[in-house]
Amino acid sequence: MFKNTFSLTDKGYVNVIKGILLTALHNLSIMFPVVLLLLLASDMIQNYLGDKKVSISLFPYWGVALLLLLLIYWVYRWTYRKTYVAAYEESANTRISLAEKIRRLPLSYFGNKDLSDLTSTLMDDTTTMEHTLATGVCELFGGIISSAVVLLTLFFYDWRMSLSLFICLPVSLAVLAISYKVSSSSNWKNRHAKLGVSEAIQEYLENIKLVQTSPQKYSYRTQVEKRIKKVVRTSMIYELVMGVFVSIAYNILRVGLGLVVVTGSYLITHEKIDLIGFLLFLFVAARIYDPLTTVFFKMGEFFYSLVSASRIREIQDYPVQIGDSNITLNSYDITFDHVYFAYNTDTVISDVSFVAKQGEITALVGPSGCGKSTMSKLASRFWDVSKGRILIDGKNINDIDPETLLGYFSIVFQDVVLFNDTIYNNIKIGKKDATEEEIITAARMARCEDFIYKLPHSYDTVIGENGKTLSGGERQRISIARAFLKDAPIVLLDEATASLDPENETLIQEAIGKLIRNKTVLIIAHRLRSIEDCDKIVVLKAGKVKEVGRHQELMESNGLYHHLFELQRESSAWGVGSVKQV
Numbered sequence: 417m418f419k420n421t422f423s424l425t426d427k428g429y430v431n432v433i434k435g436i437l438l439t440a441l442h443n444l445s446i447m448f449p450v451v452l453l454l455l456l457a458s459d460m461i462q463n464y465l466g467d468k469k470v471s472i473s474l475f476p477y478w479g480v481a482l483l484l485l486l487l488i489y490w491v492y493r494w495t496y497r498k499t500y501v502a503a504y505e506e507s508a509n510t511r512i513s514l515a516e517k518i519r520r521l522p523l524s525y526f527g528n529k530d531l532s533d534l535t536s537t538l539m540d541d542t543t544t545m546e547h548t549l550a551t552g553v554c555e556l557f558g559g560i561i562s563s564a565v566v567l568l569t570l571f572f573y574d575w576r577m578s579l580s581l582f583i584c585l586p587v588s589l590a591v592l593a594i595s596y597k598v599s600s601s602s603n604w605k606n607r608h609a610k611l612g613v614s615e616a617i618q619e620y621l622e623n624i625k626l627v628q629t630s631p632q633k634y635s636y637r638t639q640v641e642k643r644i645k646k647v648v649r650t651s652m653i654y655e656l657v658m659g660v661f662v663s664i665a666y667n668i669l670r671v672g673l674g675l676v677v678v679t680g681s682y683l684i685t686h687e688k689i690d691l692i693g694f695l696l697f698l699f700v701a702a703r704i705y706d707p708l709t710t711v712f713f714k715m716g717e718f719f720y721s722l723v724s725a726s727r728i729r730e731i732q733d734y735p736v737q738i739g740d741s742n743i744t745l746n747s748y749d750i751t752f753d754h755v756y757f758a759y760n761t762d763t764v765i766s767d768v769s770f771v772a773k774q775g776e777i778t779a780l781v782g783p784s785g786c787g788k789s790t791m792s793k794l795a796s797r798f799w800d801v802s803k804g805r806i807l808i809d810g811k812n813i814n815d816i817d818p819e820t821l822l823g824y825f826s827i828v829f830q831d832v833v834l835f836n837d838t839i840y841n842n843i844k845i846g847k848k849d850a851t852e853e854e855i856i857t858a859a860r861m862a863r864c865e866d867f868i869y870k871l872p873h874s875y876d877t878v879i880g881e882n883g884k885t886l887s888g889g890e891r892q893r894i895s896i897a898r899a900f901l902k903d904a905p906i907v908l909l910d911e912a913t914a915s916l917d918p919e920n921e922t923l924i925q926e927a928i929g930k931l932i933r934n935k936t937v938l939i940i941a942h943r944l945r946s947i948e949d950c951d952k953i954v955v956l957k958a959g960k961v962k963e964v965g966r967h968q969e970l971m972e973s974n975g976l977y978h979h980l981f982e983l984q985r986e987s988s989a990w991g992v993g994s995v996k997q998v
């Protein structure tokens with residue numbers, strides 16, 4: 417429960433428990449000097465009030481004080497290391513485990529999540545937890561334990577005064593518990609408002625070119641400003657709610673001291689305790705809640721961190737796609753067997769059945785939005801089918817571990833993803849243990865060398881965030897080089913040559929011809945001319961198979977394919993000049 421609440425790793429949980437116990441020990445150790453002072457004061461007063469006035473030797477007190485100083489220093493050092501160092505370690509471990517988990521999450525998870533939301537969990541939420549673990553959690557629970565130990569000890573000394581002191585602690589903690597319930601919704605609202613700002617700023621920056629040229633640019637800025645103001649508003653409400661409750665809880669705690677004075681005075685007047693005993697109790701009582709009162713004022717932060725913990729937990733608990741990693745595939749026909757799929761509730765693929773055979777090129781064509789890319793993503797288990805089966809080598813891909821399955825695929829998508837790294841490393845992603853020679857050969861086959869050698873450091877040139885220093889065609893060629901390097905038995909090409917100029921397109925198509933020899937190839941291309949020679953063409957419309965056949969058969973059947981082909985033929989004759997002529 418505790419581990420879950422703070423979203424701790426196994427190691428972090430053990431460290432936090434140690435941190436709590438050490439903090440309690442530290443709190444108790446700092447009580448010892450108070451006791452020592454009280455003993456000295458008691459000695460002196462008794463000596464002063466006694467018949468024989470003998471001066472007391474301070475030597476033993478100095479000795480004990482020195483020992484206590486060493487003890488406190490040692491306990492503090494130990495506590496500091498356990499709480500702070502363990503908190504930093506825990507946040508590093510949490511980030512690593514989250515990143516690993518995010519890597520294994522199905523794409524369906526990202527459909528409902530914004531990138532800035534995930535970044536915020538990885539960076540902000542883990543930092544919040546780090547801060548709370550280092551300061552709040554150990555201090556709060558350590559403070560409760562040390563206060564309980566001292567209260568218990570005081571009970572043996574005088575149960576009546578202890579009771580008056582103790583009675584306020586549970587009330588005060590109850591007020592804090594209520595404050596948690598009451599502030600919870602404003603806490604979440606505040607967090608959503610902050611996320612809204614990150615999203616708006618990210619969108620603003622990503623689309624800065626469009627924003628600058630748009631007549632609406634001031635309205636974009638106003639939207640960001642509005643969201644920032646919302647954060648201010650929700651933060652103030654949250655702080656206000658917490659401020660009211662925390663000050664009530666704090667004052668209730670302090671009422672305990674007043675009750676001790678009243679009870680003590682009563683007991684003295686009825687000669688049930690002596691004055692020195694009373695003063696001694698009062699000194700200890702005044703210090704007993706010190707560790708707790710510091711934490712009380714951090715309660716807002718503490719509750720805020722619970723939201724972070726629950727956001728971290730949401731990712732950690734999200735189910736990942738499972739499957740057997742020991743399954744091996746020996747042949748690579750892909751069979752789509754009555755496949756259905758919906759992204760959310762809208763079905764985008766309905767009852768699709770066909771076979772993409774090994775050694776053949778199967779093309780998926782159809783109007784925009786008909787589900788071509790979705791089919792290729794289903795084949796590689798980026799998403800799981802809602803109904804039906806996809807089989808490779810007769811095995812249902814849902815039974816195969818996604819990473820193992822992807823090992824059999826080379827994929828070139830329309831939207832290329834590149835890392836802010838060298839060209840060399842960006843190509844190497846295709847094959848972890850590739851040799852330099854293999855990388856250079858793959859780059860050459862994908863026609864990358866034409867531009868690589870023009871770059872200042874050729875293969876060692878760093879290409880910026882998502883390859884922003886390269887053109888669309890150059891980026892595409894790097895992703896094709898990756899596919900060459902991987903040389904997997906199944907190849908998915910989703911508009912792989914879409915951003916290439918005609919000269920490069922022809923050259924790369926030749927190279928792709930070599931790449932796909934004797935493999936299972938699923939190709940998506942809008943330009944129907946480029947798939948005329950495919951072994952099988954599957955024509956989709958609104959997520960359903962309309963026609964299947966070779967180019968010539970489909971043209972002769974005079975159906976959707978024929979219609980699309982004719983449309984493209986007409987549009988290829990179209991040019992800006994033709995508008996003028998109309």
Ligand SMILES: Nc1ncnc2c1ncn2[C@@H]1O[C@H](COP(=O)(O)OP(=O)(O)OP(=O)(O)O)[C@@H](O)[C@H]1O
Nearest residue numbers: 527759760764782783784785786787788789790791
């Ligand atoms: N991540 C997603 N979440 C929700 N709906 C999606 C998602 N991706 C695609 N869709 C919807 O699914 C349908 C099929 O999309 P898909 O990208 O497969 O079509 P496509 O035929 O490849 O289109 P295009 O030729 O324009 O690339 C479309 O209606 C699209 O709006």
